[in-house]
Amino acid sequence: MADRIGTPHPLIEPGLWVEEVGDSVFPARSPALFLDRDGTINVDTDYPSDPAEIELRPQMLPAIAAANRAGIPVVVITNQSGIARGYFGWDVFAKVNARVLELLGEQGVSVDMVLACAYHEAGVGPLAMADHPMRKPNPGMLIEAGRRLDLDLRRSLMVGDKLADMQAGQRAGLAQGWLVDGEAASQPGFAIRRLHDDHDLGGLLAAIDALGS
Helix, strand or coil: CCCCCCCCCCCCCCCCEECCCCCCCCCEECEEEEEEEECCCCCCCCCCCCHHHHHHHHHHHHHHHHHHCCCCCCEEEEECCHHHHHCCCCHHHHHHHHHHHHHHHHHCCCCCEEEEEECCCCCCHHHHCCCCCCCCCCCCHHHHHHHHEECHHCEEEEEEHHHHHHHHHHCCCEEEEEEECCEEEECCEEEEEECCHHHHHHHHHHHHHHHHH
């Protein structure tokens, strides 16, 4: 397999997918908007495996649009234990992910990179790894994206629907995260803000706009 982003073969090792989407070029040390996928960008249908069933969560579209306008990279980081468990393969993941990107494009927004980790302790073969550094709540995918895109992780934002998303952001050195349908919380060096209604979304949009100013 090729190990360069932006190629037809973004699977760079048995359990890690790194795909550059589009050809945008960003200034060095740009902040990024990191997004979980299932349950954040699209409705989580419990191991999504049918492209026809993919439905976007409209709540996240304004945030992606704001990042696109501000010239801030949008990076998707997603755990995919369904692959490790044998529920489906990378070929199915690719089709589902392509559908997510297609639906986003139809709404006039886009992401710039997708990273997926399939390693899981309940997996089989080479994917059977517990606490892999790339699997959230570990920060490996954020750090890998930061290395490839030359990002300023300290100024970047994390949005997800699980505590593991927030923990990954904190461990990667981000200053704040937004928890979909969760509650605000405070941890040393990392603020978790809730993302539930239009008021909360306004706060996220303001934070994204501030990164681009």
